Amino acid sequence: MPHVTGAMTPDPAVNTHCPYCSLQCGMALRPAPGEGRAEVVEVVERTAFPVNRGALCGKGRTAPAVLSSQVRLTEPLVRRPDTGRLEPATWEEALDRVAEALTGTAQAHGQDAVGVFGGGGLTNEKAYALGKFARVVLGTSQIDYNGRFCMSSAAAAHNKAFGLDRGLPFPLADVARTGCVILVGSNLAETMPPALRYLTELKESGGKLIVIDPRRTRTAEQADLHLAPRPGTDLALALGLLHLVVAEGRVDEEFIARRTNGWPEARAAAMAHWPEMVERITGVPVPELREAMRMFCDAETSMVLTARGPEQQSKGTDTVGAWINLCLATGRAGRPLSGYGCLTGQGNGQGGREHGQKADQLPGYRKLDDPAARAHVAGVWGVDPDTLPGPGRSAYELLDALGGDVRALLLMGSNPVVSAPRAAHIEARLRSLDFMAVADVVLSETAALADVVLPVTQWAEETGTTTNLEGRVILRRTAVTPPPGVRSDLEVLHGLAARLGWEKGFPTDPEEVFDELRRASAGGAADYSGITYRRITEEDGVFWPCPEEPHPGTPRLFLDRFATDDGRARFVPVSHRPAAEEPDAEYPLFLTTGRVLSQYQSGAQTRRVEELNRAAPGPFVQLHPQLAERLGAAEGDPLAVVSRRGRAVAPARISRDIRPDTVFMPFHWAGEGRANALTNPALDPVSRMPEFKVCAVRVERMERAPG
Numbered sequence: 001m002p003h004v005t006g007a008m009t010p011d012p013a014v015n016t017h018c019p020y021c022s023l024q025c026g027m028a029l030r031p032a033p034g035e036g037r038a039e040v041v042e043v044v045e046r047t048a049f050p051v052n053r054g055a056l057c058g059k060g061r062t063a064p065a066v067l068s069s070q071v072r073l074t075e076p077l078v079r080r081p082d083t084g085r086l087e088p089a090t091w092e093e094a095l096d097r098v099a100e101a102l103t104g105t106a107q108a109h110g111q112d113a114v115g116v117f118g119g120g121g122l123t124n125e126k127a128y129a130l131g132k133f134a135r136v137v138l139g140t141s142q143i144d145y146n147g148r149f150c151m152s153s154a155a156a157a158h159n160k161a162f163g164l165d166r167g168l169p170f171p172l173a174d175v176a177r178t179g180c181v182i183l184v185g186s187n188l189a190e191t192m193p194p195a196l197r198y199l200t201e202l203k204e205s206g207g208k209l210i211v212i213d214p215r216r217t218r219t220a221e222q223a224d225l226h227l228a229p230r231p232g233t234d235l236a237l238a239l240g241l242l243h244l245v246v247a248e249g250r251v252d253e254e255f256i257a258r259r260t261n262g263w264p265e266a267r268a269a270a271m272a273h274w275p276e277m278v279e280r281i282t283g284v285p286v287p288e289l290r291e292a293m294r295m296f297c298d299a300e301t302s303m304v305l306t307a308r309g310p311e312q313q314s315k316g317t318d319t320v321g322a323w324i325n326l327c328l329a330t331g332r333a334g335r336p337l338s339g340y341g342c343l344t345g346q347g348n349g350q351g352g353r354e355h356g357q358k359a360d361q362l363p364g365y366r367k368l369d370d371p372a373a374r375a376h377v378a379g380v381w382g383v384d385p386d387t388l389p390g391p392g393r394s395a396y397e398l399l400d401a402l403g404g405d406v407r408a409l410l411l412m413g414s415n416p417v418v419s420a421p422r423a424a425h426i427e428a429r430l431r432s433l434d435f436m437a438v439a440d441v442v443l444s445e446t447a448a449l450a451d452v453v454l455p456v457t458q459w460a461e462e463t464g465t466t467t468n469l470e471g472r473v474i475l476r477r478t479a480v481t482p483p484p485g486v487r488s489d490l491e492v493l494h495g496l497a498a499r500l501g502w503e504k505g506f507p508t509d510p511e512e513v514f515d516e517l518r519r520a521s522a523g524g525a526a527d528y529s530g531i532t533y534r535r536i537t538e539e540d541g542v543f544w545p546c547p548e549e550p551h552p553g554t555p556r557l558f559l560d561r562f563a564t565d566d567g568r569a570r571f572v573p574v575s576h577r578p579a580a581e582e583p584d585a586e587y588p589l590f591l592t593t594g595r596v597l598s599q600y601q602s603g604a605q606t607r608r609v610e611e612l613n614r615a616a617p618g619p620f621v622q623l624h625p626q627l628a629e630r631l632g633a634a635e636g637d638p639l640a641v642v643s644r645r646g647r648a649v650a651p652a653r654i655s656r657d658i659r660p661d662t663v664f665m666p667f668h669w670a671g672e673g674r675a676n677a678l679t680n681p682a683l684d685p686v687s688r689m690p691e692f693k694v695c696a697v698r699v700e701r702m703e704r705a706p707g
């Protein structure tokens with residue numbers, strides 16, 4: 001069984017990174033002693049990597065288990081018309097079938113009838129190649145990725161306020177050295193445990209931690225102050241804090257005058273949210289609001305960090321904007337050890353959107369509707385800019401269009417049957433397609449619906465870069481020989497492109513792809529042109545933007561100027577509005593969803609790891625004892641949670657750590673406990689992020705099965 005030895009990294013261990021979350025913890029892999037098989041590896045601490053300094057959570061520690069051929073696909077599968085079943089096929093047959101189906105669909109219904117859906121776990125090289133494949137080979141505008149579900153509201157707010165979107169504008173280690181952190185809607189004790197040490201160090205050095213979360217999570221337990229607002233009201237909470245900042249004379253007028261625009265309008269919007277009104281909206285008492293504001297302002301430096309809580313809302317962009325306004329009004333931005341940052345979620349959610357698999361973007365964070373950007377990227381690709389399609393639909397809108405005007409889909413590294421909002425509807429849309437091809441490591445719930453399944457290599461079996469939550473570009477290196485029968489995603493795209501008339505332009509060597517990506521990104525907002533595999537290895541990652549060498553990279557953004565045209569940050573006036581769906585007589589409770597320590601996202605990989613399944617075997621419904629009493633429910637009783645979109649059944653987990661008006665479900669599982677059967681796809685008007693974090697439900701106690 002793979003394990004952490006606790007030893008220093010020895011030769012011939014290979015330095016690489018965890019396949020899961022955006023912390024991208026460094027680790028090393030070496031052949032497991034006594035196994036006699038090169039493909040069986042164990043994890044060794046890599047203490048020199050600065051982000052996690054050797055620490056790993058259980059998901060990372062057990063990640064090698066998914067390399068085992070017993071749990072994964074090792075040969076292509078093709079659905080046979082006579083049996084209707086997926087059955088083994090050769091690579092030639094499988095790729096031929098995909099190429100024919102994509103071509104036939106485009107010929108019959110137009111190029112936009114072919115959709116492409118990517119994933120936030122794909123390396124930069126794969127995301128880049130997938131975006132290029134969609135726009136150059138398929139000529140479709142219909143491409144997006146599941147990272148849209150992850151942090152796109154923070155990205156939109158970042159762009160509005162600062163003119164640039166990078167998760168954290170500073171290294172994570174700065175968090176330990178600031179004076180006060182407000183952590184909004186993040187349970188990093190479970191989602192990225194090695195990052196908790198920075199908050200522990202913050203507190204050990206006298207800093208303060210404020211956690212805002214409707215639940216008393218393991219992270220909230222560490223806080224000096226925990227505020228538990230009603231789900232979907234943290235925009236009002238941020239406005240209330242800004243109101244108090246003004247009322248108590250804590251505004252940094254000098255900073256505002258020197259480095260920002262738009263304060264009068266933002267100030268007026270905040271002053272319309274007086275504390276007692278905010279208490280009524282959020283349920284957070286005024287004295288707690290005042291205490292939070294004073295903690296934040298009393299510290300010489302402070303930060304606000306947000307995660308999925310405030311972002312996955314139909315007003316996520318405005319909510320993050322309100323927190324940014326708080327930072328700007330108090331001079332907590334563009335200064336060392338102060339600022340706003342987003343704790344991005346998926347392993348390469350950041351890089352995935354920088355390099356072209358997002359519906360509206362080209363490599364280098366260029367905009368697809370910008371003629372100069374189109375000309376630059378088309379020049380690198382050797383095509384006429386006029387042949388590039390325009391922006392397409394966002395992720396949910398694309399999935400919702402399947403079987404309508406989008407009739408065939410190529411999907412890589414995503415499992416929307418579990419992870420999309422209103423998941424039963426999306427599953428029906430996937431089933432209604434004329435054709436779907438899925439490239440994945442395992443037969444996920446989505447792959448099981450495909451017409452062709454392409455088995456691909458994964459993290460430790462391939463080389464490629466990702467960009468972590470700090471904007472640090474890091475290199476995963478091949479440590480394990482993949483099982484015979486699997487190919488890399490780059491080989492898949494190469495094979496398909498060749499069949500569709502593009503013999504050249506889709507290399508299979510990741511470093512060659514990265515070098516092209518560097519050229520495509522040169523001069524863009526996310527400029528990678530000075531980053532090389534060699535530099536990443538020597539420097540423990542390089543922070544973008546990094547134009548041509550000898551540029552040192554940019555660990556800290558905005559210290560001299562913001563990335564707007566005039567170099568000044570922009571306040572964005574925002575006002576509270578309710579969630580798209582509020583509780584009512586029929587659906588009287590809030591549902592909020594999230595993750596648990598031992599599973600990751602849709603669980604496609606982690607649900608195949610025995611140790612993780614023992615720790616987190618299935619879904620549950622967390623509810624307050626008062627609510628349990630009203631329902632007559634005891635611990636473990638099966639509960640049906642019902643929303644306007646569907647129903648999910650899971651055992652009760654009774655806890656005082658949640659508000660009595662709210663239930664929580666983790667979203668990692670398929671089947672009857674699928675939390676996303678309930679969630680609301682109401683979209684943020686700017687980011688097009690669905691409102692995963694709040695919807696209205698009712699809960700019904702069910703009879704326990706006999707025996």
Ligand code: SF4
Pocket residue numbers: 018019020021022023024025052055056057058059060061191192193194195
């Ligand atoms: Fe992997 Fe994230 Fe756990 Fe680190 S914190 S080991 S990157 S899942």
